[in-house]
Amino acid sequence: MQYTPSPTEEGSRPAQAETGGGRATRAIEYAAFVASAAIAGLGVVWLLAPDLNPFGNGEMRSLASMAFGPAAVAGTALVLGGAGIVLGALLLLGGRAARTAIAGVGGAALALTMAAVLGSMGIIAFTGYLFGLAAVAAGVATIAVMLVRAPRLGLLLLAGLIAVVATAVWLAGLTLEGLIEFATAFSTALAAEAPNLAVAAIVVTATLLWAALAITTLRKSPAGGPFEAWLVRHRRSLTVLAALGPVPYAVARISWLTPWPLFGPTAAELPPSMLATGLMLGAGAAAASTLTLGLILPWGRRFPRWMPRVGGQDVPVATAVVPGSIAAGVLCISAAPMLVTVVGNPGSPVDALLVNLVLPLWFWGPMLALAVWAYAAWRRDDARRA
DSSP states (O other): OOOOOOHHHHHHHHHHHHHHHHHHHHHHHHHHHHHHHHHHHHHHHHHHOGGGOTTTTTSOOOHHHHHHOHHHHHHHHHHHHHHHHHHHHHHHHSOHHHHHHIIIIIHHHHHHHHHHHHOOHHHHHHHHHHHHHHHHHHHHHHHHHHHHHSHHHHHHHHHHHHHHHHHHHHTSOOOHHHHHHHHHHHHHHHHHTHHHHHHHHHHHHHHHHHHHHHHHHHHHSTTHHHHHHHHHHTHHHHHHHHHHTTHHHHHHHHGGGSSSOSSSOOGGGOOHHHHHHHHHHHHHHHHHHHHHHTTTSGGGTBOOTTSTTTTTSBOOHHHHHHHHHHHHHHHHHHHHHHHHHHHHSSSOHHHHHHHHHHSOHHHHHHHHHHHHHHHHHHHHHHHHHO
16 A cells, blocks of 8 residues: 555655755854854954964965955954854844845855965875875775674675885885884974864854855755755766866876886886875875765665664765865865965976866866765755655
8 A cells, every 4th residue: 555644744744855954054054153253363362472473384275365464364264254243143033034135145255255364285285194094094994893793795805905005115116214204203293283173164154154155045045946956956976077187296296116107207206105105195085086986886875784883874964065065165265375486486387287187176176066966955855755
């Protein structure tokens, strides 16, 4: 017998979905208010203590700092943070119509302006190093788990890891001393860059929160439905394009295992510590491509059964959307400063072109954002059908 939901059930499901969505939007509004207050606080600190401004000592460079200087960045950060506080208060206190207009127009304006004023190449550098280290640690842990729960695949991956390490040691010259030197330098730099990491985290958080509010408003507009339907129809193509973004960089770093390293010193001049750095970043790029493909592969919909505790369960949408959105935001925020910085250097235009082809943030970021959005819309439609 075919089941037909009662009118009460039919009416309760959208209401429940709307309530859940409303709570999530409300949480984003509160978070955007707090993040804007943090941006304003940074502006005040930089105005009172210019030596603490990372845009003034060359540690971070944005479009605004390159064009107008660090003082303008500090003042604009204070203005942007203040505007975010006001808009956040209006969102939290205003009616639905006013909130829609504020979230849509104000959120988009704040997100774009924050990215232009505070977005920096340093953000992608910090993220790349941290993600590369996390990718190496997660890869080793994954192989260890699979050796127990999925031995055949685990042994295959272990053999691949041993082959890479053997190649790095015997052909590329990786040494234990080089690894220790890399680890020491990395930990020292991480501690020294902790304040800049905090600034980057605040900038990315505030920008993404206001962008999320703008996208939520767009979704509810008349054009939102057709656009999301288009995303769902083309989600596989968009995801494959996004997964191709880090591939050139991964290939360049893998080439350091050969006698013909790309975008680095010659094989004879490549020190072991730099080799370790390059391999870690290459591992991060390969992991980024693999995880992106998860947006369209079965294990992006349901956890593999070899995973402890969660194996066989549905992947929560936020588990893929939140980190994917953060990654897309970091890439998009860093794309313009990197493009301007590289093109503005007095070096060869060919070198500038190659850098932006090997690490195409201008392409990778938008494609990843669309792929993540398509995944979220597809999972939402899937839940409705269920």
